[in-house]
Amino acid sequence: MSPTLVILLVGCTIAAACALVGTFLVLRQMALLGDAISHAVLPGIVLAFLISNERSTLPMLLGAGALGVLTVFLVELSHRTGRLKEDASIGVVFPALFAIGVILVSRYAGQVDLDLDCVLYGEIAYTPWDLLYWQGQSIGPKALWVGGGVLLLDLLIVGLFYKELKITTFDASLAAALGFAPTAVHYLLMSLVSVTVVGAFESVGAILVVAMLVVPPATAYLLTDRLSHMLGLSVLCGVLSTIGGYGLARWLDASIAGAMGVVSGLLFVAAFLASPRHSLLSRLLRQGQLRRDMHEQLLLLHLDHGDGGLPLAEVSRRFSWSQRRLAKTVERLRARGWVEQSEAGLSLTPDGANALEHSGQGPLRHGPEDGSSVTVS
Secondary structure (H helix, E strand, C coil): CCHHHHHHHHHHHHHHHHHHHHHHHHHCCCCHHHHHHHHHCHHHHHHHHHHHCCCCHHHHHHHHHHHHHHHHHHHHHHHHCCCCCHHHHHHHHHHHHHHHHHHHHHHHCCCCCCCHHHHHHCCHHHHHHCEEEECCEEEEEHHHHHHHHHHHHHHHHHHHCHHHHHHHHHCHHHHHHCCCCHHHHHHHHHHHHHHHHHHHHHHHCHHHHHHHHHHHHHHHHHHCCCHHHHHHHHHHHHHHHHHHHHHHHHHHCCCHHHHHHHHHHHHHHHHHHHCCCCCHHHHHHHHHHHHHHHHHHHHHHHHHCCCCCECHHHHHHHHCCCHHHHHHHHHHHHHHCCEEEECCEEEECHHHHHHHHHHCCCCEECCCCCCCEECCC
16 A cells, blocks of 8 residues: 555545544534643543553553543533633643643653654654554554544444434533433543544644544535534545645645645635635625615615606715616616606606515515515615
8 A cells, every 4th residue: 555545544534533523513612622632631641651651552542532531521510610611611621631741741751752742743644654563464554543443433423323412412401301311422422522532643643633623514514504414524625635735745845734734724714705605705795685685775765755757866965875886776676677767867667666565665576587585674
């Protein structure tokens, strides 16, 4: 298997695993918890090393996973006191645990390969040569086995508990009334987040893990309002970020993990600017449409209360409209047959009066051909 293929497979499996659990973190407004867990697990890694006296995968996963669950428990405990909000609780807990981990590293593990580069930053470019051995035989890159196992675990848990995760995410009170145990589901999800983060960050780095936990789900959130579609789009965005980031890194001769993070950010910016329903562009288009409808209704109401034709110059003076705005508004109304222009000025046609009467000074009907309406506030 070529190194390029290994790097892409590792990146795609980890991106997909992070996207699955990250979707629920984004929907629960707990996106920063992934960052907290990725740093707070450091003392668990050190303690696992000190107990086992080796840097094997399983003890590290167990130690870091235990600290991840402890982090979630402490955040929830401080939040439920009612004195701290959840973001403040995260900000208090994870720096304290991370600082404890740094002290343990410097005091007890300073002479071994257990520094911050190892446990936090990672390097996905080295994964093809970090092999896993079984009975003395190489069975492939360790990161690929770990990432694939984490992805399968995430798929299994999300598939088995999809209904519970969905209802507790959107309405915890209803879930409790229906007997779904929201607290147990919450800790199940947080445990899954811990395992995902810990299983990924030694290979690709905690920074990339946090990016894949948050950015692809946030991108998918702008593109759809359905949870099932959001999960699929999150995975797709993560995979595209991996493939595109690797190509960008090769082109620029730069960090692979950094390039993957940049591509995921670019995908988010694209969705933010141009998604069909929630983008900045669509919002500007809706605001522009509402503004045009308001101008049309103001002019129709003014003509309805006027006597005879109203000169264009008088309309522009009364509304303080530019000649361009006035001309476009009149052009749209004339195209619908709602106003007519003569030497005396503008006047309301019977069709325009009928449209204004049916609108009730509310939404104007945009002609019989489409049957649509736009509310004018």
